[in-house]
Amino acid sequence: MESKFSFLSTLETMGDYDPDSMPVEQARQLIQQFLAPLAENESINVSDALHRTLAADILSPMNVPPHNYSAMDGYAVHSDDLATAPGRLAIIGSAYAGRMFEGHVAAGECVRIMTGALIPEGCDSVVMQEHVQVAGSFIEIGEGHLRGQNIRLVGEDITQGATVLARGQIIRPAEMGLLASLGLSEVKVYRKLKVALFSTGDELQQPGTPLAPGQIYNSNRYSLLGMLGELGVEIIDMGTIRDDKASLKVALLDAAARADVIITSGGVSVGEADYIKQLLAEIGEVVFWKIAMKPGKPLAYGKIGTCHFFGLPGNPVAVMVTFQQFVRDALRVLMGQQPKLILEFQATCISPIRKAPGRTEFQRGILSQDKNGGWIVHTTGAQCSGILSSMSKANCFIVLPVSQGNIEAGSAVRVQPF
Ligand code: AMP
Ligand code: MG
Numbered sequence: 001m002e003s004k005f006s007f008l009s010t011l012e013t014m015g016d017y018d019p020d021s022m023p024v025e026q027a028r029q030l031i032q033q034f035l036a037p038l039a040e041n042e043s044i045n046v047s048d049a050l051h052r053t054l055a056a057d058i059l060s061p062m063n064v065p066p067h068n069y070s071a072m073d074g075y076a077v078h079s080d081d082l083a084t085a086p087g088r089l090a091i092i093g094s095a096y097a098g099r100m101f102e103g104h105v106a107a108g109e110c111v112r113i114m115t116g117a118l119i120p121e122g123c124d125s126v127v128m129q130e131h132v133q134v135a136g137s138f139i140e141i142g143e144g145h146l147r148g149q150n151i152r153l154v155g156e157d158i159t160q161g162a163t164v165l166a167r168g169q170i171i172r173p174a175e176m177g178l179l180a181s182l183g184l185s186e187v188k189v190y191r192k193l194k195v196a197l198f199s200t201g202d203e204l205q206q207p208g209t210p211l212a213p214g215q216i217y218n219s220n221r222y223s224l225l226g227m228l229g230e231l232g233v234e235i236i237d238m239g240t241i242r243d244d245k246a247s248l249k250v251a252l253l254d255a256a257a258r259a260d261v262i263i264t265s266g267g268v269s270v271g272e273a274d275y276i277k278q279l280l281a282e283i284g285e286v287v288f289w290k291i292a293m294k295p296g297k298p299l300a301y302g303k304i305g306t307c308h309f310f311g312l313p314g315n316p317v318a319v320m321v322t323f324q325q326f327v328r329d330a331l332r333v334l335m336g337q338q339p340k341l342i343l344e345f346q347a348t349c350i351s352p353i354r355k356a357p358g359r360t361e362f363q364r365g366i367l368s369q370d371k372n373g374g375w376i377v378h379t380t381g382a383q384c385s386g387i388l389s390s391m392s393k394a395n396c397f398i399v400l401p402v403s404q405g406n407i408e409a410g411s412a413v414r415v416q417p418f
Contacts, residue, residue, distance in 0.1 A: 016294070016356040016357060016358030016359050018290060018292065018297070018358075020290055021290035021291055021292040021293075021297060021359075022288045022290065022291050022292060023291075023292050023360070023402060024291060024292065024293050024325065024360045027288060027291050027299075027301070027326065028325075028326060028329070030287060030288065030301075031287075031301055031326060031330050032330075032333065032339070034287065034303065034308065035308075035330055035333040035334055036333075036334075037168075037190060037333065037334065037335070037336040038190050038191060038193065038260065038334060038335070038336060040190070040191045041055035041056075041188055041189060041190050041191060042188070042189060042191050043186045043187065043188050043189075044186065044187060044189055045185060045186060045187075046176055046179045046180055046184060046185055046186065046187050047176070049171045049175075049176060049179070049187050049189060050171060050172070050173070050176065050232070051170065051171065051172075051231070051232025052170075052171050052187075052189040052190070052192075052232065053168060053169070053170055053171070053189055053190045053335050053336040053337050054165055054166070054167050054168065054169045054170075054171065054187065054188070054189060054336075055167060055188045055189050055190045055336060056167050056188045057163050057165065057166050057167050058163070058164045058165040058166075058179065058182070058184070058187070059161055059162065059163055059164065060158045060159065060160055060161060060162050060163075060164050060182055061160065061182060061183060061184070062160055062182060062183060063154050063155035063158065063159055063160045064155070064156075064157040064158040064181060064182065065152050065153075065154060065155075065156065065157065066154065067118055067119075067154050068118070068119040068151050068152065068153055068154050069116055069117065069118060069119065069151070069152045070095070070113045070114065070115055070116065070117050070119060070126045070150065070151065070152075071115065071126065071150045071151060071152050072115055072126050072128045072129075072150040073113070073114050073115050073128070073129050074113060074126045074127050074128040074129045074130075074131070074132070074150065075089070075091070075110040075111065075112060075113060075126065075127050075129070075132060075139055075141075076095065076101075076105065076110060076111045076113040076119055076120050076123035076125070076126050077089060077105075077110045077123055077125050077126070077127055077141070078105065078106075078107050078109075078122060078123055078124065078125070079124050079125045079147035079148065080107055081107060081108065081110075081141075082125055082127075082141070082145040082146070082147060083147070085141045085142060085143050085144075085145060086140065086141060086142050086143055087140075087141060088135075088138050088139070088140050088141075089108060089109060089110040089138065089139050089141065090108060090109050090110070090137060090138055091109075091110055091111070091112055091134075091137050091138065091139060092105065092109045092110070092111060093111050093112070093120075094111065094112040094113070094114075095111050095112070095113045095114065095117040095118060095119075095120055096114045096117050097114055097115065097116030097117050098116075098117075099117070100117065100118040100120070101113075101117075101118075101120040103120070103121075104120075104121045104122045105120050105121065105122035105123050106122060109122075110123075110127075110139060111123065113126060119151060124147065124148055124151070125145065125146070125147060125148055125149050125150065125151065126149065126150035126151055127139075127141055127145055127149075127150070128150065131145075158182070164178065164182065165178070165179075167336070168336050168337055168338055169337075170337055171187070171189070190335055190336040192232070192233060192234040193233045193234065193260050193261065193331060193334050193335050194233070194234045194236060194258065194259040194260045194261070195228055195233045195234065195235055195236065195259055195260065195261045195262075195263060195331070196236040196238055196255035196256075196258060196259035196261070196262045196263070197221070197224055197225070197228065197235060197236065197237055197238060197262075197263050197264075198237075198238035198239060198240065198241050198251055198255070198264055199218050199220050199221050199239070199240045199241070199264070199265045199266060200240070200241050200242075200243060200248065200264055200265065200266040200267040200276065200314070201218075201240065201243060201266045201267070201314060202242055202243045202273070203215050203216055204216065204217070204218040204240045205217055205218065206218060206240070207222075218240055219316050219388060220265040220266070220312075220314070220316055220319045221237070221239070221240070221265075223316065223319060223320055223323075223388070223391075224263060224265065224312075224319065224323065225237065227320070227323050227324070227328065228263075228331075231328065231331055231332070231335070233261075233331060233335070236255070236258055236259050238251060238254075238255060243267060243273035243274075243275070245275045245278075245279065248267070248275050248276065248279055249279050249282075249283065252264075252279055252280075252283060252304060252309075253283060253304075255307070256283075256284075256304040256305055256307040256309075259307060260306075260307060260308065260334060261307065261308045261309075261310070261330075261331065261334065262304065262307055262308070262309045262310070263310045263312060263323075263327065264276060264309075264310070264311050264312065265312045265313070265314055265319050266312075266313070266314030267311070267314065268289060268298040268299065268300045268311040268312070268313060268314075269298045269313070269314075270298075276300060276311045277289050277298075277300050277311065280300055280302045280304070280309060280311065281302075283304055284302050284303050284304030284305065284307075284309060285302050285303055286300060286301075286302040287301045287302050287303070288300070288301055289301075289302075289311070291322075291326075292358065292359045292360060292402060293321075293322075293325070293359050293360045293361070293362065294359045294360070294361045294362070294385075295313070295315055295317050295318035295321055295322075295362065295383075295385030296312075296313055296318040296321050296322040296325070296362075296385075297313070297318075297359070298311075298313050299311065299312060299313060299322045299326065301326070308330065308334070310322075310326070310327050310330070312327070313385075315385035315386050316385070316386060316388040316391075317364070317384075317385040317386065317387060317388060317390060317391055318385045320388075320391050321362045321397070325362065342416060343416065343417060344399065344414050344415065344416045345375065345414070345415060346375070346412050346413070346414060346415070347367060347374075347375035347376060347377040347412070347413060347414075347415045348370075348374065348375065348376050348377070348410060348411070348412060348413075349376075349377055349378065349398065349407055349409065349410070349411050349412070349413040350376050350377070350378050350409055350410070351378040351379055351409055352406070352407060352408055352409045353379060353398070353400070353406065353407040353413075354406055355400050355404055355405060355406055355407065356405065357402065357403050357404060357405050358402065359402060360399065360400065360401055360402050361383075361398075361399070361400040361404075362397040362398075362399060362400075362416075363379050363380075363383050363397065363398040363400065364379060364380040364383065364390040364391060364393070364394035364396075364397065364398075365377045365378065365379055365380065365394055365395070365396045365397065365398040365415060366378055366379075366380060366393065366394060366395055366396070367395050367396040367415055367417060375415070377396065377398055377413065377415050379398060380393045380394050394418070395417060395418055396415045396416055396417045396418060397415065397416040397418075398413050398414070398415055399413075399414045399415065399416055400413065400414075401414075
């Protein structure tokens with residue numbers, strides 16, 4: 001069979017190779033070409049902003065710190081008095097965080113000061129309390145102190161007008177605190193991405209109900225709810241749809257009308273009840289539907305109107321792998337973020353692995369360090385794409401490239417930690 005992707009021609013002699021399936025990296029790049037951040041944004045409270053994405057740069061409305069503050073518990077002094085130390089200074093009052101010393105401090109005087117208190121007028125240095133001797137209402141200071149010491153200067157952390165956070169930044173706990181530290185209570189974010197989700201399969205049963213012969217529990221719905229939940233999208237959970245072409249068509253059209261993205265599981269292979277790809281071609285467009293990867297070969301990407309469509313395979317492991325390798329980054333771009341750099345490094349594989357050339361494999365691995373600190377990895381065992389416990393046991397993917405054959409114990413492999 002002749003390939004419709006010319007770049008595949010060199011792969012055609014390989015064992016596990018399907019001429020119509022697209023290499024992983026090309027599929028990633030192809031999807032990216034269809035993606036642009038959502039156009040709409042909204043202002044929300046910083047307290048509600050976890051996992052949202054900034055839709056505009058944040059310029060600091062103020063200096064941080066806004067004034068000069070003490071970095072230590074000690075005594076605020078005039079640096080001329082430090083220059084002439086050793087010496088004796090009169091304590092004329094106290095300054096606390098949030099309760100400033102109101103008067104002026106002259107040469108020969110000092111003020112007891114706590115960390116975070118405003119530096120009193122006339123002072124420009126703080127001597128740590130551990131470095132003075134208190135004698136009644138006086139302190140004795142020794143030599144060796146520096147002008148300006150132990151003061152957090154105005155604007156030292158952030159100057160007014162500086163770009164603190166850039167558009168596209170995901171808001172994590174640190175960003176929530178940072179925004180609040182600038183006095184901002186509201187923030188402009190992209191609106192939530194709406195993702196419609198349904199599973200297909202006549203055999204699927206909801207957990208919590210008994211299984212009839214031939215039925216299995218719908219696990220994909222839950223692993224997808226979890227992976228989507230981590231991204232902070234608005235989920236439109238449409239449950240399970242039967243393997244019936246008319247019902248699937250209604251569900252797809254309904255989802256396309258309500259969501260920015262549709263994710264389905266199952267029904268994308270070439271069995272008799274696998275209608276998803278046919279329907280995508282009928283009511284939208286298919287960009288590709290097979291990827292040269294394992295698990296996850298049938299993976300449809302296309303569009304229904306302006307809605308992005310990801311038809312994930314039915315096998316539970318394949319669902320998680322394809323989501324993590326393709327869908328997650330695509331959703332991030334739609335949400336206004338940058339795709340994340342995939343962290344990948346080399347480890348020594350301590351178990352042999354069987355693999356036929358022709359597809360990129362994402363085996364589930366357990367990564368650890370040997371006694372010399374080197375990274376070692378072994379597989380979780382059987383790699384059938386129905387064994388969801390392998391995803392639970394694993395802490396990394398072992399990524400085996402297309403042309404790779406069997407692997408002997410002790411070989412170097414690439415790993416992607418979760
Ligand atoms: P399919 O792609 O629909 O042919 O499904 C491939 C395999 O995955 C079959 O063994 C299905 O029973 C199984 N499967 C499909 N959907 C789910 C699901 N939601 N949860 C668990 N297993 C599923
Ligand atoms: Mg099915």
